[in-house]
Amino acid sequence: MTVPVTTVEPPGPAALLGSNPRRRRQASAVRYLAGFACAALGLRIQRSIGLSTGFLAVVGLLPLWLPALDRYRGARLLAGLVVAALVSGTYLSMFSTTHEVLPRNAMETGVLVFTAFGGVGLLLWARLHLPVPTVAMYYAGGLLLSGLRASPGSANPWKYELSLPVTIIAFALVARVNDPHRRRLALMGVVFGMVAVDLSFDCRSHLAFVLIAAALSQLFERRSRRATAGRLRGWRVLAIPAVLVIVVYLGGSSLLLSGAAGAGLQAQAKAQVANGGSLIAGGRPEWYATQALMRHHIGGFGFGARPLPSDVWLAKQSLSGVGVTFNSGYVEKYMFGGRFKLHSTLADLWSNCGLVGLLLGAVCGVLLLGALAAHLDSARPAALLVFVIAEGLWNLPFGPIFTNLPDIALALGLALALRQELHPARGRQLEDSTPAPEPAEARPFDRTVPLPRDSTWQPARRKRVRHRSTGRGRVLDTVPR
Numbered sequence: 001m002t003v004p005v006t007t008v009e010p011p012g013p014a015a016l017l018g019s020n021p022r023r024r025r026q027a028s029a030v031r032y033l034a035g036f037a038c039a040a041l042g043l044r045i046q047r048s049i050g051l052s053t054g055f056l057a058v059v060g061l062l063p064l065w066l067p068a069l070d071r072y073r074g075a076r077l078l079a080g081l082v083v084a085a086l087v088s089g090t091y092l093s094m095f096s097t098t099h100e101v102l103p104r105n106a107m108e109t110g111v112l113v114f115t116a117f118g119g120v121g122l123l124l125w126a127r128l129h130l131p132v133p134t135v136a137m138y139y140a141g142g143l144l145l146s147g148l149r150a151s152p153g154s155a156n157p158w159k160y161e162l163s164l165p166v167t168i169i170a171f172a173l174v175a176r177v178n179d180p181h182r183r184r185l186a187l188m189g190v191v192f193g194m195v196a197v198d199l200s201f202d203c204r205s206h207l208a209f210v211l212i213a214a215a216l217s218q219l220f221e222r223r224s225r226r227a228t229a230g231r232l233r234g235w236r237v238l239a240i241p242a243v244l245v246i247v248v249y250l251g252g253s254s255l256l257l258s259g260a261a262g263a264g265l266q267a268q269a270k271a272q273v274a275n276g277g278s279l280i281a282g283g284r285p286e287w288y289a290t291q292a293l294m295r296h297h298i299g300g301f302g303f304g305a306r307p308l309p310s311d312v313w314l315a316k317q318s319l320s321g322v323g324v325t326f327n328s329g330y331v332e333k334y335m336f337g338g339r340f341k342l343h344s345t346l347a348d349l350w351s352n353c354g355l356v357g358l359l360l361g362a363v364c365g366v367l368l369l370g371a372l373a374a375h376l377d378s379a380r381p382a383a384l385l386v387f388v389i390a391e392g393l394w395n396l397p398f399g400p401i402f403t404n405l406p407d408i409a410l411a412l413g414l415a416l417a418l419r420q421e422l423h424p425a426r427g428r429q430l431e432d433s434t435p436a437p438e439p440a441e442a443r444p445f446d447r448t449v450p451l452p453r454d455s456t457w458q459p460a461r462r463k464r465v466r467h468r469s470t471g472r473g474r475v476l477d478t479v480p481r
Contacts (some may be wrong), residue, residue, distance in 0.1 A: 034129045034135075035134070037126060037139035038139045039139065040054055041406070041410075042141065043145060044143070052115060054119055058115055058118035059319050065118075066121060068121065069121055069124065069126070073241050074370075074419060075124060078117070078367065079117075081359065081363055083216070084350065087302040088356040089110065089113075093302035093304055094159065095304050096305060099307070101306070102305075102306055102339070104460045105304035105339050107303075109303045110303050113405070119201075119406065121413075123135060133176050135413075135414070136168050136262060138413060143165040146161075147417070154249075163206050164206075165176070169389065171213070171382070175384045184218065187217070187218070188214075190210075190214075195211075196209075198210070206396065212390055213384075216364070220376045226375070235371045237377050265403050268397075284398045285345070285406060287342075288318045289315035292318035293314065298355070300352065300358075301340060303352050304340065305340065305352075307338075315331055341400060341401075343399075344397055345363035345400070345404055348401035352401075364392075364396060367412060367415060368411060371418050375418055382471035386416075391407060391409050392410070412481065
């Protein structure tokens, strides 16, 4: 008497890589499409009412990136909040009784929010086909072309147009170096080059992020090689970068105020401290005006709302109350010149989308912090991701929405890519490795096994084995002898 036993073989290399030339060509075409989409997001060539190359890429590839959100933790929550924020901003604009709404400004702001957060989904879809450093390089390449195009009319091209894409490309190239010693030397070269250029062009915050990213990546890479006993885990990992940020801020403030970085930077730092009491408060005093507006209009204003003279007066009163004065028309022409521009993405989300926008900004910050903690606790933290996430965390409270919301979207896209959901058929990929293709369906085969003649025979036991080449678990049926 015999009984058929079904056994599932582990997929071999041919099943993982695919032996069909047509499928390989299709996969190559999809990778090129993903790279082109990332470059279009970074290019930022805009036309009327906020339409840009990124908007066309987001809308054109919507059927591809929308299902990819299910594979990343936090992506669906973020998408739901974005939809709610767009609805809230539209509702506040349509039913505003206190402020005039300019339709063109409303359309530009709404399209900007949709394009930026839709770009997060597009980056997550591209991550399924490209490694994280490659995704970042494609995006930075488009951003670099956009910066070179805008450089002739800029007051400080390196600070406003070129520093971010050049740094992302440099850190991405460093992340692609496999040898630890060569990677460390390359990182040191990038850091020394950025120090020289940033000090020459007054890029203090950018230089601080470069130093923090390099220091944290090397510190945690060395830490991962040691024994794991007593190590900080989870959110507690953020205690180390928090201490490092405080040290860098205090040390940088001392150097600037002492004149070690130059007389020009010293005079500017002293003026900011005299205005706000510290470099941050003096450099970004718009939050005093934002707090005054929140106390009187907690619900926000909606897309395209035009500020009233009472709003301008309220902002000036709050700024003058802390000793900050603007004699160049900054408050009238920039902050309240036809629309609310509070020089903070978080504050601008509140003014345009109300409390839902404020919640959206807070969730973005939590997602970035969670991704940073998880990445620093990994085996090989990369300076690229630490730098991009740090930039996003800074731009969220202190960067204007029209300039820095796409940068925050880049940080969210790369950060959520580290939080890929485990799928029943495949495990999580390393952040610096190319995702493996879908494994082919394993075909069972039947073989006959003679039954033992004694009465002590038991049914087949099931045990879990791990294939050496793929590392994936498979359940095999074993028959006792």
